[in-house]
Amino acid sequence: MNQTYEECIKACLECMEACNNCYDACLKEDHIDMMRECIRMDRECADICAFAAKAMQSNSPFAKEICQLCADVCQACGDECAKHEHDHCKRCAEACHKCAEVCREMAA
Amino acid sequence: MNQTYEECIKACLECMEACNNCYDACLKEDHIDMMRECIRMDRECADICAFAAKAMQSNSPFAKEICQLCADVCQACGDECAKHEHDHCKRCAEACHKCAEVCREMAA
């Protein structure tokens, strides 16, 4: 694998996992009414993170452009998750903001 | 469904199909040595087209940004396919260039 991509792939896969966990947990929350945007962003973010990881792993000629998109989605998802007090949201916000940062560097 | 998206979703799904068909046919060509880039771009383009269709169908807040990426990949895949004489490549080039145009309008 391209060593350049190693850190970014790791951040994407960790963010994918945090988002899918948060998605499942949000769907079970008592006050799901508050979690609408979080559920929506979690799905979106998990899916683009998986897409970005695949692009880097397979040396896509569009890896940088995909990482730029991934950074934008991760930033938005992390900002949404950071509004909530649930542990799964806090963990997800942290993984998203980390991934946004690493993807931005990759895309630069 | 959002009516605005209807034409673009259709173009993405038709491009996805043309790319997946071309991918399969390229893998069976006698002179596969010539088809390396076509195989690679077909997979990439089919996958981003599916991703863009999903984004529009589910009213993603990132639909426009995803369509911009999709337009870039479709343009590159169409340009690659247009270099080859196989019917599947010609059909794919046409679907890719059409989708690139519609996605660019959507992203504008």
Place this chain on the structure above:
Amino acid sequence: MNQTYEECIKACLECMEACNNCYDACLKEDHIDMMRECIRMDRECADICAFAAKAMQSNSPFAKEICQLCADVCQACGDECAKHEHDHCKRCAEACHKCAEVCREMAA
């Protein structure tokens, strides 16, 4: 494209669209508390339908096995959607049950 697959690909893509539409609409419903399972199944079903369409379009050696899985998910998603009175749920239930039937035939 393989003519055998044509009807099944069409059913999968229509089901994907109905599920993604229903997912978006469920996330906006007043009584989202009632829609938890519908949201979850819509995502799952949309994603496996896209996966099955790709498999058939690219002549995957696993197309039949993937269609069997798709049939099971479509059946469960259609059964869940059929419990609700919203138009988007009724349309989704219909698309899911249709797709389940066509996928079962494909897998047989």
Place this chain on the structure above:
Amino acid sequence: MNQTYEECIKACLECMEACNNCYDACLKEDHIDMMRECIRMDRECADICAFAAKAMQSNSPFAKEICQLCADVCQACGDECAKHEHDHCKRCAEACHKCAEVCREMAA
């Protein structure tokens, strides 16, 4: 995250990476004519591994059935990769056979 799934998610993500790496490397091999099936299986396997990881991470009610499908694809991809002498194929065969085993246990 569900602790039960931890090992299986890890195996799927490692297999996804090995398959995407092998796919890219096969597309660059001098004797690409020999690598047709390997390219095809690598894409298929990488994609189902990503799908299975997502299913487990989000507590899908179909996680077991998806892992059974994943096990079958991993076994076939590993068997194909094991026919080739390239380092990327050997590494991929190992990751695939490991993932097939863990997925089979999960599905049981």
